[in-house]
Amino acid sequence: MTATMRAVVVDGPGAPDVLRVRRVPIAEPAAGEVLIRVRAFGLNRSELHFRRGVAYSGSFPRIPGIEAVGVVEAAPGGEFRAGTQAATMMGGMGRTFDGGYAEFVTVPAAQVIPFRSDLPWEVIGAVPEMLQTAAGSLRVGVGAHRGDSLLIRGGTSSVGLALAVLAKLQGMTVFATSRRPQARTLLEAVGVDHVLVDDGSIAAQVRAIAPAGVDGAVELVGVDALRDTLRAVRRGGTVCFTGMLSDEWTIPEFYPMDWLPNGVRLTAYAGEADDLATADLQEFLDAVADGSAKVPLGRVYRMTDIVQAHRDMEAGTAGGKAVVVP
Template sequence: MEDVRAVADTESLSVSEVPDPIAGPGEVVIDVVAAGVNRADLLQRRGAYPPPKGASEILGLEVSGRISAVGPDAGGWRVGDEVCALLAGGGYAEKVAVPAAQVLPVPAGVDLQTAAALPEVACTVVSNLILTANLRAGELLLIHGGSSGIGTHAIQLASALGARIAVTARNQAKLDRCAELGAGILIDYTTDDFAQVMKDNGGADVILDIMGAKYLPGNIAALRTGGRMVTIGLQGGVKGELNMGVLLAKRLSVFGTTLRSRPVDGPGGKGEAVTKTLEVTWPLIEAGRIVPIVDSVFGFDDAAAAHARLDSGDAVGKVLLRVGA
């Protein structure tokens, strides 16, 4: 089996041959058709985001494909089922073994290749906006990076839930795309003060944050009393200063979460996120109310170009690697 992984200088990728994976207890093996490219992959390539203990060192956190082997106690999955899956690693490969609890059926109306754009964003958005922040109809949600894979999905889910949506992005073209998906308050972060815009609109009830330290003061200012912020990325740094007086006075809740390192089972585990995603998101996809947004698709041997596309900041939606047929 071929796979793609980072090599010693951490800025390069190499294709190599490795043994085929075997389906252990509670696992299935998927013959990969496509893999999603995520910022975590870019960080891992640079040596800044090692896989969790016991996870594959091969890059890739989500795939779509067909089940080719089923281990003991792997639920009702069968060989030949077309699926997509959430991974802790191993997706840039021709085959991957994955816990059955992290496998989802391909939604009706979505082709098998495009389905690779769904697991990471769908499970991330559900676990953070619904399970963590408890976003409700009528609330105002601020999404940083609205044109990203997570952002384009979050806009659509929040819109379906009846929330009002504000987004930040870096140019008008990206903001226009966010508006098409359901965002109503459009903030160009290169020219606008997002905190002031939010205060002018009564403050955000929920913020989905990918920036971390750089945006911490602005996010706290942007939240209304009783607001909740969920930080899922640290593109703006890891250390910031928090005014605890404002936190107390406004009765704010600040959460930090990751999906990759969670256990499979138990409260807060990947299995819970997958189950909730199947309950909430899959019917919306099958009804056409949420559409996977794919920016570009690259061949398996062009993983470096796929990384460059995502790293450029020009992508709108997901970048995919096409692995098999």
């Protein structure tokens, strides 16, 4: 008899209520694959885009979810021992093959990242994709250095909060935006030095504090905010385009001489599992355990709450990284 599990299945694109919890067969791992018992999975806006049917890749029906953490159940190729704590993400998860919104997930061994931690699973579940995106945006996208100043456009998003945590660990001066004045407490709790209320034009607010502009910025709102963000950065500084909270992805008429201030660089960052090294994940989890870093964990849900979880993600009311514990 085929073993089954509970999973969230999407038969076709639509509103949050297209997410249905069902019993489905557990995919048997082949050589080169790893079966992971999922203990927690984070929610990401790319899953919202997939559920709506506007993602650039993927097919239905599908178990969504681009990340998960848990314990290795089986690895026929011998890459990992049963019982190993592991994270997995990206690489087609939840798009071209079934993803992490389930009690078990089968993934290629190359996208499994082992770790050891006694932190609660809901805390660990918030980390992998958020850490990979934030760390990559800082290191690869912005090319940030210790002591730099950094603007985070979209600071109350999960990646924005993680960026603030990582930047403060590097002694950086952090500016972060939110459209909601009441978000000040949340942003200051993760170390933000200058909270800016985003009225659509924040470059002048930044330069009132740092007249020459900040050293770097990470754009998490979208291209509708990007032009203004570029004008908040000093000559020789860099803006990394990482997120699209506004769902504005493309610039219809891009005239570089008009868009780009003199000497300001524009880059982008979109990482994969191999962009998060085992040592980096372990170091961050250890830092959380000893109190020197903080995970911006938002609401925690059960699998049966998945529809409400997506509604909260759409509304931006999760208060940090939303996590599901199946």
